Amino acid sequence: MELIKHLTEIYGPSGREDRVRMLIKSEIKKFCKNIRTDALGNLIAHIPASGKKNAKKLMFCAHMDEIGLIVKYIDKQGFLRFTSVGGIFPEKTLHQRIIFENGVTGVIGVETKPETPKPPTIDNFYIDIGADNQSQAQKMVQIGDIASFYQQTEIINNKIFSKALDDRIGCYCLIETMKRFKRNSLDLYFVFSTQEEVGLRGARTSAFSINPDYAIAVDVTGTGDTPESPQMAVSIGKGVAIKIKDSAFITSTIIKDKLIAYAQNFKIPYQLEILERGTTDAAIIQLIKEGVLSGVLSIPTRYIHSPNEVCDLNDVSATIKLLQVCAEKGF
Amino acid sequence: MLKELCEISGVSGDEDKVRLFIKEKLYNYVDDLTEDAYGNLIVHRGKGKKPKILLAAHMDEVGLMITNIEKNGLLKFKTIGLRAQSILAKRVIVGEKKISGVIGHKPIHLSQPTERNKLPEIKELFIDIGTNSREEAEGFVQIGDLATFDTKFYKDGDHISGKAFDNRLGCYVLMKLVQETDLSAYFAFTVQEELGLRGAKLVAYRINPDIAIAVDTTGTNELPEEKDIPKYPALGNGPVLTISDATIICDRKIIKLFENTAKKHNIKYQYKQPMIGGTDAGVIHLAREGIPSAVLSIPARFIHSPLSIASMEDIDNTIKLLTFTIEEILRGVKWN
Numbered sequence: 001m002e003l004i005k006h007l008t009e010i011y012g013p014s015g016r017e018d019r020v021r022m023l024i025k026s027e028i029k030k031f032c033k034n035i036r037t038d039a040l041g042n043l044i045a046h047i048p049a050s051g052k053k054n055a056k057k058l059m060f061c062a063h064m065d066e067i068g069l070i071v072k073y074i075d076k077q078g079f080l081r082f083t084s085v086g087g088i089f090p091e092k093t094l095h096q097r098i099i100f101e102n103g104v105t106g107v108i109g110v111e112t113k114p115e116t117p118k119p120p121t122i123d124n125f126y127i128d129i130g131a132d133n134q135s136q137a138q139k140m141v142q143i144g145d146i147a148s149f150y151q152q153t154e155i156i157n158n159k160i161f162s163k164a165l166d167d168r169i170g171c172y173c174l175i176e177t178m179k180r181f182k183r184n185s186l187d188l189y190f191v192f193s194t195q196e197e198v199g200l201r202g203a204r205t206s207a208f209s210i211n212p213d214y215a216i217a218v219d220v221t222g223t224g225d226t227p228e229s230p231q232m233a234v235s236i237g238k239g240v241a242i243k244i245k246d247s248a249f250i251t252s253t254i255i256k257d258k259l260i261a262y263a264q265n266f267k268i269p270y271q272l273e274i275l276e277r278g279t280t281d282a283a284i285i286q287l288i289k290e291g292v293l294s295g296v297l298s299i300p301t302r303y304i305h306s307p308n309e310v311c312d313l314n315d316v317s318a319t320i321k322l323l324q325v326c327a328e329k330g331f
Numbered sequence: 332m333l334k335e336l337c338e339i340s341g342v343s344g345d346e347d348k349v350r351l352f353i354k355e356k357l358y359n360y361v362d363d364l365t366e367d368a369y370g371n372l373i374v375h376r377g378k379g380k381k382p383k384i385l386l387a388a389h390m391d392e393v394g395l396m397i398t399n400i401e402k403n404g405l406l407k408f409k410t411i412g413l414r415a416q417s418i419l420a421k422r423v424i425v426g427e428k429k430i431s432g433v434i435g436h437k438p439i440h441l442s443q444p445t446e447r448n449k450l451p452e453i454k455e456l457f458i459d460i461g462t463n464s465r466e467e468a469e470g471f472v473q474i475g476d477l478a479t480f481d482t483k484f485y486k487d488g489d490h491i492s493g494k495a496f497d498n499r500l501g502c503y504v505l506m507k508l509v510q511e512t513d514l515s516a517y518f519a520f521t522v523q524e525e526l527g528l529r530g531a532k533l534v535a536y537r538i539n540p541d542i543a544i545a546v547d548t549t550g551t552n553e554l555p556e557e558k559d560i561p562k563y564p565a566l567g568n569g570p571v572l573t574i575s576d577a578t579i580i581c582d583r584k585i586i587k588l589f590e591n592t593a594k595k596h597n598i599k600y601q602y603k604q605p606m607i608g609g610t611d612a613g614v615i616h617l618a619r620e621g622i623p624s625a626v627l628s629i630p631a632r633f634i635h636s637p638l639s640i641a642s643m644e645d646i647d648n649t650i651k652l653l654t655f656t657i658e659e660i661l662r663g664v665k666w667n
Contacts, residue, residue: 015583039582070574070605071605143605144574144575205617208619209619209620
């Protein structure tokens with residue numbers, strides 16, 4: 001649980017994943033000797049097939065970055081205007097705490113004149129870092145600094161309440177898989193990717209360098225289990241979600257059938273997922289070079305891209321179990 | 332050289348004349364000169380030199396494409412990177428035969444009072460080349476011809492004005508680096524940036540550099556607004572560093588190197604507004620296994636219009652900052 005708390009609370013918006021990478025590296029170096037970081041900051045761990053040469057390659061991928069806010073202007077009174085890094089919904093950020101890489105914290109406010117548009121646009125929001133004026137603010141932050149949400153992670157009734165479950169919980173699943181699996185018949189690559197939230201960028205370059213035969217992305221997905229939510233046949237607590245399709249990806253049938261068969265054979269609770277809006281690293285990995293047979297395991301999560309996302313620990317363990325089977329048996 | 336470079340027609344997809352001009356000017360200064368299938372020009376100096384540095388500037392400019400010839404001889408068109416309000420009643424040059432035309436719209440006498448304060452849409456506009464029938468017009472132009480603005484280049488003290496500053500200014504900076512320094516690098520003059528960073532993608536794949544810098548032109552933001560918000564970037568404040576735009580989060584170490592070099596040599600610099608716009612670096616950094624990349628831009632007012640304004644001092648400072656920074660990289664300064 002400590003690791004989940006640490007992974008989710010740590011600072012790491014897109015392009016600023018350094019601390020997440022360091023944490024993950026320190027966790028996995030016990031299980032893997034061959035770890036490298038590429039030009040875009042992806043962390044790539046390679047575990048060759050047990051006693052076999054020229055085995056096919058399987059790439060697991062979870063992204064390290066979270067959504068963030070980037071400083072655009074510092075006004076005369078010392079308030080910061082910002083824009084989004086990744087899919088920020090401004091109204092979900094109101095009055096939330098945020099933190100910059102250098103430790104400066106602040107709270108998000110919104111203009112309250114009668115003529116402020118309803119709902120307000122991102123230009124109507126600002127960050128209050130407690131500065132008395134512009135020059136004080138300029139000593140604390142500068143244009144281009146990126147903030148993430150600032151939030152404590154709690155576990156209540158076996159459910160995780162935290163920021164950045166998207167996709168630190170995926171990173172956690174990969175780390176735990178690395179700890180657990182025994183013999184692997186395929187050449188395994190565990191990729192902790194960067195800049196997913198701004199356009200699946202890290203996954204593209206890491207997949208190019210690995211050139212895998214198979215790939216599994218691990219990420220969060222939406223649910224249809226909250227009051228009056230849009231219809232979606234995924235709920236938290238009902239198992240790992242095996243993706244069928246999302247807005248940029250259709251799972252390879254070979255991979256999908258195998259994932260379902262593994263879940264059934266090993267009695268791992270699972271559900272099938274169709275996500276109407278959103279996608280994952282798998283959408284870009286499948287198109288690399290001559291094409292990669294790809295699939296996605298998703299952890300059902302409520303309130304994605306908000307400062308408080310919620311998922312269920314049972315789904316997390318189901319995901320890890322299924323990943324472990326994939327790592328050992330391959331495709 | 333800058334005047335000639337800016338006055339050449341080179342709308343996206345038809346960069347031939349720009350390429351020819353650059354080739355002729357740089358031929359004597361480089362080891363190797365390559366043109367790829369799409370029309371990118373890559374000049375290289377310093378064979379085998381490490382690290383492999385790629386500098387990229389796009390040759391293409393915004394413009395118009397003829398989509399139809401009306402019965403009455405008027406030409407309908409689509410725009411590449413332009414808005415209706417900036418092109419009304421401008422003189423244009425159409426196609427290979429350089430036919431002169433004017434962008435026309437309904438005059439005040441024929442318009443209803445309700446229409447007068449409204450901007451026309453592109454589809455209501457046409458190019459008049461002085462022909463009276465389709466047959467006659469077909470003798471001069473054909474569908475698919477590209478048109479650019481008939482804008483002369485002027486220099487007035489430090490200020491210059493002209494068309495195609497985005498991105499002939501970048502091309503000019505790279506050409507100066509080739510002619511006036513002995514830097515070892517790949518200097519790429521790319522095509523079809525304005526249509527979606529198309530040429531640069533192929534260049535980056537081909538060269539597979541260790542580090543890349545896109546040199547482009549960025550719009551200034553100096554228009555007054557009500558809120559208490561400082562405006563930037565501004566003309567005359569030096570080269571513009573990108574921290575992030577819609578296509579890239581720039582490599583932090585390269586940005587740091589630019590900042591440190593600028594401070595060391597007393598070159599003023601400024602920042603671009605985050606997360607908007609995009610340059611060739613957006614595709615270069617994603618090529619192959621990933622390439623550490625950054626952007627350095629020359630500020631200009633009113634880009635993507637028939638007429639822009641820029642400052643020679645900013646251009647000179649961009650050349651200086653690039654030269655010093657690349658020297659540092661070649662000297663082996665630890666940037667990664």
